[in-house]
Amino acid sequence: MSRKAKPDVAQILEIGRTCVCFNVRKASRAVTHVYDSALRSVGLRATQFALLSAIKILQPVTVTHLAQATITDRTTLGRNLKLIEKKGLIRMLSGEDLRERNVYLTERGEGAVAKGISLWEEAQTRLTEQLGEERVERLLNDLSLLVEAARRV
Amino acid sequence: MSRKAKPDVAQILEIGRTCVCFNVRKASRAVTHVYDSALRSVGLRATQFALLSAIKILQPVTVTHLAQATITDRTTLGRNLKLIEKKGLIRMLSGEDLRERNVYLTERGEGAVAKGISLWEEAQTRLTEQLGEERVERLLNDLSLLVEAARRV
DNA sequence: CTCAGGTGAGAGTATATACACGTTTTGTCG
């Protein structure tokens, strides 16, 4: 009784069906594939397009701020920024506070976002057609609540 | 007019709000953090617990089969399997068809799943409390449809 | 002013993910 019994397959099946983590990650892989494919022709990954978009909105913005806004680990973000900096899409400059690095879009970065938008729109439209607009809206809302919930845990 | 104009911030804001990819990935990061933290005391990542669970259900199973079942790239899966093989949690043996590698849980793998279950349950329960059971059920259902939709695109 | 503690960022390490390409084995058809 006190000895931990081998879990049976039925129990694991139920975990697989109900686990929020597994299922969100699985969906993340499937959806990322759609957007990565769509954006390939401009040489951007979905993550990079997302990052450029966030910078477009928040610029000038520090690394830590951007990390909080995108729910990304600061060190992860730093490495992702380095990649798009090497492509010449952003600049990172120290301001008055020498610890900070302020991130800006370059002209090329602006152009990349502009080119990405139409490709993004096509992917988003095709996916929305498959899923239905109402369901997409509901899903986005639930995902937003999920992020809040996860941060409170 | 034909010249691509700089997209304005309002448009990008709308993209950030509505993009299924950004928002699923963001949720994936937030949720993974919860489950990774919960499982840390047994030395498993959420991904690894998921993988062991899938093997528990499907064993013996080939790499390609497991990849299809988990919506993971075959080469990604191969590398993830190598990590839990090194920990002694699974075995990979060739069968009659020498191209195939059949994956099995070891005794230690069974034990790891058993230990992981209670930790998983705690994380899942805390998250469900924050989000509400009905919303979790709806979200899981919508995510499942999303995966199907993404695969049809 | 000084320094103790806090803050912003990078480096080291490890895992997760996937595309392009190559290798071995199997199956199939003339």
Next chain:
DNA sequence: CGACAAAACGTGTATATACTCTCACCTGAG
């Protein structure tokens, strides 16, 4: 039977992710 297609898997390379540790810089208490 032999050549060629198909299947299963691994390797090389690149990006995404995050934890731990370290360092530089800033700021406020005394």
